[in-house]
Amino acid sequence: MTTPLVVVGCGGHGREVSTIARAMDAGTGQPRWHLLGFVDDRPAEENIKRVHQLDLPYLGGIAWLRDAPTDTHHVIGIGDPRVRRAVGRRVDGYGTPAASVVHPAATIGPDTEYGPGFVAFAGARVTTNVTIGRHVHLNQNATVGHDSTLADYVSVNPLAAVSGDCHLAEGVLIGTTAAVLQGLRVGRDSTVGAGACVVRDVPDGVVVKGVPAR
Ligand SMILES: CC(C)(COP(=O)(O)OP(=O)(O)OC[C@H]1O[C@@H](n2cnc3c(N)ncnc32)[C@H](O)[C@@H]1OP(=O)(O)O)[C@@H](O)C(=O)NCCC(=O)NCCS
Known part of the structure; x- marks a missing residue:
């Protein structure tokens, strides 16, 4: 069935x-999918042109989803976890279900559970016994090790490595090529800068960067 x-x-x-x-x-x-197009409240002109280059239409503002045809699903294509959360909460109110999209060149362990709105880019790797919440995005070549949990609205950017037994709380952003060592917790809405190496727990609501990350 096409959705x-x-x-x-x-x-x-x-x-x-x-x-x-x-x-x-x-x-x-x-x-599996019938791509209807894009919605966006403040699209840049150049991005509307780029959408057309993909042979897809710009449909209108996000409220377009409120009156969307029955069975329409949505996926939130916003990289910033906290903006994605704000938009996700709004769209949830419209009642269109969130879809998950997993690139065929991603490998997701068979005992991985993920919530709606999950996005796995090409090369993303998730091994075993990983639990992933709603609207989590794993960008290109990001890896997540065994027994980790990624709460809702987490983003792991390209080439970042989350080791085994880690816990990333809601809204966490792990920057490009950063590493989180095994068994660590990154607190709610915290950001790990690109290229950082996290060697101890990170509290809620902070930005850490560098090697070791501070
Ligand atoms: C760490 C980060 C969140 C800081 O953002 P910010 O607060 O806006 O930081 P600024 O750009 O104002 O820079 C502040 C200082 O931190 C330094 N800095 C910025 N990012 C850094 C990083 N990743 N590692 C080390 N130092 C960094 C800057 O050089 C600057 O130093 P200075 O004060 O000595 O000049 C951001 O730079 C980052 O790494 N974000 C992740 C980006 C990413 O993953 N992009 C990929 C998208 S797919």
Whole structure:
């Protein structure tokens, strides 16, 4: 069965998300998604052009989803975890279900559980006994080790490595190429800077950077 799908956000991240949905269907002969297009409250003109380059329409503001055709699903294509959370809460009120998109070149352990709105880019790797919440995004070549938990609205940016037994609380951003060593907790809404190495627990609501991360 083909499911109508709308991407929320027509910036670079959102357009990348649309390409994951397309990659899932490439060569299958039985498309899973019918990409309807993008919604965005404040799209830059250049991004509307880029959406058209993908042969997809800009449908209108996010409220378009409120009156969307029955069965329409959405996926939030916004990289910043806290902006994604704000938009996600609003869209939840419209009642269109969130879809998860997993690139065929991602590997997700068979005993991994993930919530709606999960996005796994090409090369993302999740091993075993990992629990992933709602609207979590794993960017290209991000890795997550055994027995970790990623709460709602976490983003792990390209090439970042989350070791085994880690806990990333809601709204955490792990920057590009950063490492979180085994068994550590990163607190709610905290940011780990690009290239950082986290060697001890990170409290809630802070930014840490550098090696070791401070
Ligand atoms: C760490 C981070 C959150 C800081 O953002 P910010 O508060 O806006 O920081 P600024 O750009 O104002 O820089 C503040 C200082 O931190 C330094 N800095 C910025 N990012 C840094 C990083 N990742 N590692 C080490 N130092 C960093 C800057 O050089 C600057 O130093 P200075 O005061 O000596 O000049 C951000 O730079 C970062 O790394 N974000 C992750 C980005 C990412 O993953 N992008 C990929 C998208 S797919």
